[in-house]
Amino acid sequence: xxxxxxxxxxxxxxxxxxxxxxxxxxxxxxxxxxxxxxxxxxxxxxxxxxxxxxxxxxxxxxxxxxxxxxxxxxxxxxxxxxxxxxxxxxxxxxxxxxxxxxxxxxxxxxxxxxxxxxxxxxxxxxxxxxxxxxxxxxxxxxxxxxxxxxxxxxxxxxxxxxxxxxxxxxxxxxxxxxxxxxxxxxxxxxxxxxxxxxxxxxxxxxxxxxxxxxxxxxxxxxxxxxxxxxxxxxxxxxxxxxxxxxxxxxxxxxxxxxxxxxxxxxxxxxxxxxxxxxxxx
Amino acid sequence: xxxxxxxxxxxxxxxxxxxxxxxxxxxxxxxxxxxxxxxxxxxxxxxxxxxxxxxxxxxxxxxxxxxxxxxxxxxxxxxxxxxxxxxxxxxxxxxxxxxxxxxxxxxxxxxxxxxxxxxxxxxxxxxxxxxxxxxxxxxxxxxxxxxxxxxxxxxxxxxxxxxxxxxxxxxxxxxxxxxxxxxxxxxxxxxxxxxxxxxxxxxxxxxxxxxxxxxxxxxxxxxxxxxxxxxxxxxxxxxxxxxxxxxxxxxxxxxxxxxxxxxxxxxxxxxxxxxxxxxxx
DNA sequence: TCAATCCTGTAATTTTTATTACATATCGGC
DNA sequence: GCCGATATGTAATAAAAATTACAGGATTGA
Numbered sequence: 272x273x274x275x276x277x278x279x280x281x282x283x284x285x286x287x288x289x290x291x292x293x294x295x296x297x298x299x300x301x302x303x304x305x306x307x308x309x310x311x312x313x314x315x316x317x318x319x320x321x322x323x324x325x326x327x328x329x330x331x332x333x334x335x336x337x338x339x340x341x342x343x344x345x346x347x348x349x350x351x352x353x354x355x356x357x358x359x360x361x362x363x364x365x366x367x368x369x370x371x372x373x374x375x376x377x378x379x380x381x382x383x384x385x386x387x388x389x390x391x392x393x394x395x396x397x398x399x400x401x402x403x404x405x406x407x408x409x410x411x412x413x414x415x416x417x418x419x420x421x422x423x424x425x426x427x428x429x430x431x432x433x434x435x436x437x438x439x440x441x442x443x444x445x446x447x448x449x450x451x452x453x454x455x456x457x458x459x460x461x462x463x464x465x466x467x468x469x470x471x472x473x474x475x476x477x478x479x480x481x482x483x484x485x486x487x488x489x490x491x492x493x494x495x496x497x498x499x500x501x502x503x504x505x506x507x508x509x510x511x512x513x514x515x516x517x518x519x520x521x522x523x524x525x526x527x528x529x530x531x532x533x534x535x536x537x538x539x540x541x542x543x544x545x546x547x548x549x550x551x552x
Numbered sequence: 553x554x555x556x557x558x559x560x561x562x563x564x565x566x567x568x569x570x571x572x573x574x575x576x577x578x579x580x581x582x583x584x585x586x587x588x589x590x591x592x593x594x595x596x597x598x599x600x601x602x603x604x605x606x607x608x609x610x611x612x613x614x615x616x617x618x619x620x621x622x623x624x625x626x627x628x629x630x631x632x633x634x635x636x637x638x639x640x641x642x643x644x645x646x647x648x649x650x651x652x653x654x655x656x657x658x659x660x661x662x663x664x665x666x667x668x669x670x671x672x673x674x675x676x677x678x679x680x681x682x683x684x685x686x687x688x689x690x691x692x693x694x695x696x697x698x699x700x701x702x703x704x705x706x707x708x709x710x711x712x713x714x715x716x717x718x719x720x721x722x723x724x725x726x727x728x729x730x731x732x733x734x735x736x737x738x739x740x741x742x743x744x745x746x747x748x749x750x751x752x753x754x755x756x757x758x759x760x761x762x763x764x765x766x767x768x769x770x771x772x773x774x775x776x777x778x779x780x781x782x783x784x785x786x787x788x789x790x791x792x793x794x795x796x797x798x799x800x801x802x803x804x805x806x807x808x809x810x811x812x813x814x815x816x817x818x819x820x821x822x823x824x825x826x827x828x829x830x831x832x833x
Numbered sequence: 834t835c836a837a838t839c840c841t842g843t844a845a846t847t848t849t850t851a852t853t854a855c856a857t858a859t860c861g862g863c
Numbered sequence: 864g865c866c867g868a869t870a871t872g873t874a875a876t877a878a879a880a881a882t883t884a885c886a887g888g889a890t891t892g893a
Contacts, residue, residue, distance in 0.1 A: 286870060302623035305586050318872045342583035349629055599842045
């Protein structure tokens with residue numbers, strides 16, 4: 272698991288100061304993580320030992336150890352998709368990457384057809400309601416998309432939360448959900464029963480559910496206010512989540528444009544925080 | 553100009569040890585440049601002060617200054633595909649053949665940018681030296697290009713040999729290589745260890761190596777006098793060798809023009825041999 | 834062939850960065 | 864409300880990295 276994903280996954284379990292480190296790292300990925308401990312600490316508004324505690328909690332022996340892995344991640348990420356496929360998989364009779372990219376392109380086009388504009392707009396309305404909180408959660412493979420979407424949405428609107436930690440803590444976190452709140456759930460084939468159960472409990476607490484799922488529709492669809500079906504077919508045993516990510520980003524972009532003034536003010540506030548903390552400025 | 557392009561442009565003007573630094577940097581971009589001076593020096597087989605001279609020649613005040621800019625480059629290069637799509641406009645649909653041809657054209661244009669004229673001229677100088685023999689060899693897929701180039705060059709100049717047969721006979725054929733001879737090697741990604749080893753042995757025998765490789769540079773680049781990087785990207789699972797073949801033909805053409813009189817005489821001699829040697833005429 | 838200039842690597846020194854020790858604050862449980 | 868555990872930042876120390884000084888080799892031009 273790459274460091275960026277690892278940090279995103281760990282966000283909810285981090286103590287306050289370390290969470291600040293994590294946010295600063297993700298917001299300035301990867302350059303700040305390749306700079307010094309002092310620069311990352313200053314950007315986050317904490318201290319050098321806190322940075323060291325942060326990387327230790329992620330399982331690294333030292334900051335140089337952390338940076339070594341980060342450089343490897345960055346090197347891999349800079350390879351084009353074609354290069355990435357070549358370096359990790361064997362050559363097949365069927366040009367795998369061409370088929371894969373063709374498959375992704377087809378999925379995106381099919382998804383475009385499968386999602387009604389009215390449903391998309393309804394989803395945007397849910398996400399634009401600042402009076403209610405937004406809670407995010409996904410399944411085994413899609414939760415990273417939920418976290419990603421929450422992290423972006425948090426920049427442009429308040430009261431965004433992502434369910435985190437073990438499934439056993441979901442019930443505890445449920446206590447923070449108020450009537451009228453929005454819950455954005457990601458669930459594709461091999462539906463998780465604990466996620467389905469949570470959906471039922473959310474509805475019991477009168478939350479409004481936005482479900483992002485596959486064309487066969489997760490059981491959560493029964494309880495959802497809005498359902499966005501995404502085509503996930505790929506010529507392999509596991510599903511592609513590209514279309515879900517694409518829909519997530521489309522939603523973020525759409526919501527951002529719809530409330531550009533409020534979003535801009537929030538981004539400015541964010542920049543002010545960073546601005547005043549940087550030495551020499 | 554990003555650092556990578558800046559280094560590529562400066563290649564021809566760098567002294568020997570600094571050129572080694574440049575090759576090591578490009579071959580392991582960007583992670584080695586984000587590591588320590590000692591690691592880059594060790595990888596290149598030179599020293600720490602040489603690394604400092606290298607970055608100073610590129611116009612940086614210090615190594616931390618160089619790394620600061622490199623982090624900025626990497627951050628820009630890692631922008632998400634969606635952001636990149638937004639910044640460059642929507643993708644247009646193309647017929648498969650048109651797309652393929654466009655890709656090849658793009659590769660050739662990129663290769664044109666990647667190969668400095670000074671390096672190309674240096675390669676021609678090596679191939680034009682009639683006092684020394686020219687030996688050719690390529691890897692699994694590129695040896696056919698090596699054979700093709702040897703066959704053509706043999707027509708216009710003497711002492712051209714192509715390593716042939718099983719890899720087990722390469723060592724025997726090595727006996728024919730004299731100090732000062734030129735070895736033209738083709739090696740692209742999935743570098744062959746036996747070819748890399750042969751390169752080392754060739755340098756031990758004081759042969760001068762001309763390497764034709766991909767932009768990530770075969771390990772043979774460390775021992776090569778001249779390196780010509782060819783862009784091999786294509787929208788399929790195997791590397792395109794079109795650009796290597798194009799570079800080979802360009803070299804043949806250039807060498808042929810430079811010694812048109814000698815080449816013409818040799819061609820005539822060749823024709824005479826064919827003409828008078830056949831019995832029954 | 835010789836001298837001047839440039840290139841290069843080793844070793845020492847300086848600077849910067851990472852890490853640790855310690856004291857204080859905060860939070861949660863009883 | 865108190866106590867123990869956890870979190871946190873400051874300051875000092877240790878380690879690592881960058882830089883400089885210097886000597887020798889190579890190359891080029893006269």
